[in-house]
Amino acid sequence: MAGEHGHRADELCEAGLELYALALKEGRITQQEADPAPCLIDLGLLQPDIEDMRWLRPVAPAVALPRLLRATAEDISRQRQRDARLAEAFEPLMRIGHHSATAGTPTISVLSGMERINRAITQTMADANGEILAIQPHTGRNAAALAESLDRDQALLDRGGRIRTLYQHTLRHSHAVAGRYETLNGDIEVRTLDEVTERLIVVDRTVAFIPVNKDRTLALEIRTPAIVSYFADTFDRLWHLATPMYPEAVTQPTLNGITPRQRAIAGLLVEGHTDAVIAARLGMNIRTARVHIAKLAATLGSESRAQLGYLIGESGILKQEGTKE
Known part of the structure; x- marks a missing residue:
């Protein structure tokens, strides 16, 4: 007040x-x-x-500022906990509202907790028999997490369904990802990009699931046709730009000694991003990103970060990539 x-x-x-x-x-x-x-x-x-x-x-300011910041952080934490409690309380109510409504009624439901989110996706896929579109950014998930959805995916494939998935290029050599798709049987295609959006699952182009927060403990189940159609169209555009990975992998070309991953890094370097941002956007750890930056600098003969940006521009490697596409 x-x-x-x-x-x-x-x-x-x-x-x-x-x-x-x-x-x-x-x-x-x-x-x-x-x-x-x-x-x-x-x-x-x-x-x-x-x-x-x-x-x-x-x-003294040195005493006052940390205390005020701590109080602010505590307020934010309490608000997030309140949001999570509200989402958890309303999630079953939204389910009641959804099931009592007519089939064509647009809805957006809040799902709280990984268990509820996975249950909602599983229930939706159990009623599907068409196509699943999925974007799966790198999050460091282990093999157990990747295998969690195998049964529901295989059930869809057994009904004659199709699955198309987009990953980042950094997962092209992941044993866990490769093993997952070798295990599944059916109409599956996987492609990769330098960067992908946040996680997205579109079921039969009628229902979409997207995360609400970074740790993915809150999600939205969207049954509004205009929004779901927008997500599906976005996926299709990214799909046409992506490089096939499964069932038949296409080798990414190296131009003038510069690998595709190094070209992606070069583009982000020219935009002025830090090593940490580059690593996050390309789905790799910061140490790996720095190794690639060092190799790129060595290939172009750069002795400093500023010179590297100049040499990237002079080399034409970004223009070559754009021309190829």
């Missing part, structure tokens, strides 16, 4: 910031001087002088 000085008590206004700076400079200010900005006391930036209660002394 906003106070008389025009903002919430837990916010620091410009007037308060100026008074705080004055208090730090002078060492103290009077109670009367602090009246225009009660937020300073509410935030704990001013404290009474125990020797003379007419004065207020400032708390």
Whole structure:
């Protein structure tokens, strides 16, 4: 609720910031001087002088800032926990609403928890007999996680269904991924790209599942035709740009000693991204990314990061890749 000085008590206004700076400079200010900005006391930036209660002394910024940031982080954590509780409470209610509605009614349901999310996907796929479109970005999942959905995928394939999946290029040599598709029998195709979007599953072009948060403990089940159609069209566009991996792999060409992965890194380097961002976007750890950057620099004869960007532009390797496509 906003106070008389025009903002919430837990916010620091410009007037308060100026008074705080004055208090730090002078060492103290009077109670009367602090009246225009009660937020300073509410935030704990001013404290009474125990020797003379007419004065207020400032708390050192190095002490105040971490305390305020910690309080903010705790507020955010409590809000996230509240959101998760609400999503969990409403998820069965949305299910009731969904089943009581007519089949053509558009819905967007919130799914909370990995168990509920996987159960919803399994139930939806159990009723499907057409096509599954999936985008699976690299998340460091182990073999057990990859094998978790084998039964539901095979059941769909046994009914004559089709599965198309997109991964990042970094998973082309993953034994866990390769083993998964060697285990499945049916109409399956897998392709890869330098970068893919967040996880997406589209079932029979009528239902889509997407994550809500980074750890994927919240998801949306979408049955709104316009949105699902948008996701399916996006998948199709990415699919046509991707390189086949399974059942028949197409070898990615090396141009002038530069591998496809190094070209992808070169493009991100030119855009000014850090090593950490490059690694995350291409689905590799930062050490591997730096190894590829070093190899790229050696191939182009670069002795510095700035020179590497210049040499990438001069080499024409990005233009060659674009021309090839």
